[in-house]
Amino acid sequence: MSAGVMARTLRGFTRALGQTLVSEHSARESGLLQALDPRVKLVGLLALVVSAALARRLKVMVALFGLGMVLAVASRLSLWALAKRVWLVALGFTAMIAAPALFLTPGVALYRLPVGSLAITVQGARSALLLIARVESAVTLSTLLVLTTPWMHLLKALRTLLVPVEVIVLLAMTHRYVVLLTETANQMFESRQSRMVGRLSGHQQRRLMVNTGGVLLSKTLEMGNQVFLAMQARGFRGEVRLLSDFRLRGWDYLAICGFAVAAATAVVAGR
Amino acid sequence: MLEEFQGEPRQPEALEFEADRVSYEYERVPALRGLSLQVREGERIALLGANGSGKSTLLRLLDGLHFASAGSLRFRGTLLTEAAMEVDSFALGFRRKVGLVFQNPEIQLFNPTVFDEVAFGPLQLGWPREEILERVHATLDWIGAGQLKDRAPYRLSGGEQKRVAIASVIVLDPDVLLLDEPTSMLDPRSQSQVIELLESWNNGRKTIITATHQLEILGEIAGRAVVLEHGAVVADASPADVLANTEVLESANLIHSHRHQHEGVPHKHPSPYLRHEHPQR
Numbered sequence: 001m002s003a004g005v006m007a008r009t010l011r012g013f014t015r016a017l018g019q020t021l022v023s024e025h026s027a028r029e030s031g032l033l034q035a036l037d038p039r040v041k042l043v044g045l046l047a048l049v050v051s052a053a054l055a056r057r058l059k060v061m062v063a064l065f066g067l068g069m070v071l072a073v074a075s076r077l078s079l080w081a082l083a084k085r086v087w088l089v090a091l092g093f094t095a096m097i098a099a100p101a102l103f104l105t106p107g108v109a110l111y112r113l114p115v116g117s118l119a120i121t122v123q124g125a126r127s128a129l130l131l132i133a134r135v136e137s138a139v140t141l142s143t144l145l146v147l148t149t150p151w152m153h154l155l156k157a158l159r160t161l162l163v164p165v166e167v168i169v170l171l172a173m174t175h176r177y178v179v180l181l182t183e184t185a186n187q188m189f190e191s192r193q194s195r196m197v198g199r200l201s202g203h204q205q206r207r208l209m210v211n212t213g214g215v216l217l218s219k220t221l222e223m224g225n226q227v228f229l230a231m232q233a234r235g236f237r238g239e240v241r242l243l244s245d246f247r248l249r250g251w252d253y254l255a256i257c258g259f260a261v262a263a264a265t266a267v268v269a270g271r
Numbered sequence: 272m273l274e275e276f277q278g279e280p281r282q283p284e285a286l287e288f289e290a291d292r293v294s295y296e297y298e299r300v301p302a303l304r305g306l307s308l309q310v311r312e313g314e315r316i317a318l319l320g321a322n323g324s325g326k327s328t329l330l331r332l333l334d335g336l337h338f339a340s341a342g343s344l345r346f347r348g349t350l351l352t353e354a355a356m357e358v359d360s361f362a363l364g365f366r367r368k369v370g371l372v373f374q375n376p377e378i379q380l381f382n383p384t385v386f387d388e389v390a391f392g393p394l395q396l397g398w399p400r401e402e403i404l405e406r407v408h409a410t411l412d413w414i415g416a417g418q419l420k421d422r423a424p425y426r427l428s429g430g431e432q433k434r435v436a437i438a439s440v441i442v443l444d445p446d447v448l449l450l451d452e453p454t455s456m457l458d459p460r461s462q463s464q465v466i467e468l469l470e471s472w473n474n475g476r477k478t479i480i481t482a483t484h485q486l487e488i489l490g491e492i493a494g495r496a497v498v499l500e501h502g503a504v505v506a507d508a509s510p511a512d513v514l515a516n517t518e519v520l521e522s523a524n525l526i527h528s529h530r531h532q533h534e535g536v537p538h539k540h541p542s543p544y545l546r547h548e549h550p551q552r
Contacts, residue, residue: 028421150383150384151383152382152383152384152387177381223378226373226375226378227378227381229331229336230373230378230379230381231381231391232336233334233336233366233370233371233373233440234366234370234391234392234395234439234440234443235362235363235366235367235392235395235396236391236395237359237362237363237395241394241395241397
């Protein structure tokens with residue numbers, strides 16, 4: 001990979017991260033999922049994700065995907081944006097993984113390629129379709145959770161599920177500083193680009209990339225140290241304390257029942 | 272040089288900090304070299320010095336984040352050591368009394384929202400929930416950032432970030448406030464907002480130590496100026512006396528020799544100000 005490719009990748013990564021941060025806005029919209037207690041949403045949507053993972057019937061997976069779409073619309077999320085940023089990306093990755101199964105799964109031939117002896121089997125197509133449907137359903141439901149819950153509320157909700165404090169701090173810091181570090185990396189590449197005259201050989205480009213990576217790592221460690229000092233300066237002693245103001249209301253109990261019924265039905269019907 | 276340059280005697284108040292021949296090194300590179308300094312209650316001190324003179328390091332030692340490698344540093348008579356800061360009762364009491372605003376708000380603002388940022392300190396000190404809510408709202412209103420409470424701190428402008436960083440420390444109402452370059456990299460309006468904010472908070476009762484190399488704000492932020500050079504104190508006097516001593520300021524790299532021409536005649540004078548006018552001849 002050349003330094004130019006690396007710089008372009010980083011720019012794309014920064015843009016993608018920027019779009020992810022837009023979720024903080026959608027999380028504050030007044031929609032169905034946004035109105036729910038984050039703990040209910042976390043447990044409910046995770047239950048649906050698990051039921052999608054356990055399901056073996058295509059109809060059940062399609063139903064879960066449909067439920068995800070309905071929830072997205074009720075939560076004022078753009079289906080077009082979901083299609084662009086989530087469904088197409090998930091489809092691309094899963095299709096790559098599922099492609100060999102089309103030909104390698106033994107069974108009745110559905111379509112024989114004109115060249116060679118390869119054939120797509122009915123069983124292979126079904127396996128690939130199941131995998132794609134499962135991934136799309138699970139990714140849609142997980143994305144709904146992220147897009148409709150402020151990041152800190154999500155972390156608090158994870159704490160109620162007894163996720164260790166260290167993991168919570170790590171997630172909080174990663175979310176905050178990954179953007180800053182990616183921007184730093186971008187600026188480093190741009191500053192290098194602005195001082196570069198002529199073309200670099202492959203060896204020089206690789207060396208530049210490794211050096212940049214090393215400097216970025218040093219900066220990361222330094223920044224980590226500084227942030228830790230800033231936390232200590234305000235009394236941080238290792239235990240994170242959160243100002244929890246979650247309160248279950250009437251519709252939260254309704255939602256718990258709804259999620260439980262949907263997940264249980266999907267598990268039973270999907271066997 | 273210090274002996275030659277002493278300003279007006281100050282009012283005898285209780286000692287907050289007492290640094291006695293303090294040294295500190297970053298991986299064998301000396302940052303402070305035998306620095307001695309006394310800070311009394313209610314003083315407004317400016318730590319002046321060029322980049323690398325040891326200002327930020329001294330603030331971190333005063334805040335109990337780093338510890339002297341030689342010499343001693345006391346806060347209200349208690350030695351500030353790593354062992355002392357490991358004792359919860361002392362450390363939490365100390366954090367309640369002494370607050371540090373870092374130079375770079377990017378470092379200090381690590382919470383997802385402005386509200387969480389300001390609430391972080393009180394939460395760590397175990398304040399009751401209702402008191403935290405009340406104090407955070409009051410502090411945000413005071414800095415004029417009530418409408419920003421749900422915004423991500425890293426999405427704010429430089430001036431707003433600085434004000435939130437100050438609020439995140441001032442919410443604890445510390446007795447001693449340490450500020451590292453509070454107005455650096457700010458536009459003139461944001462600079463004056465930050466200074467007005469600090470003046471309105473202080474009300475003459477608090478001890479404020481500000482590290483800066485901006486001489487133009489000296490008169491507004493301090494009643495005493497301590498000049499650092501290569502990790503040691505080279506001058507300790509009133510701001511007016513320090514500003515009048517161009518030899519010290521030039522030696523500490525706080526001003527530079529300004530050269531220009533008048534009607535073809537070369538002319539040179541040391542000045543902290545780039546813009547100036549000469550009387551008509």
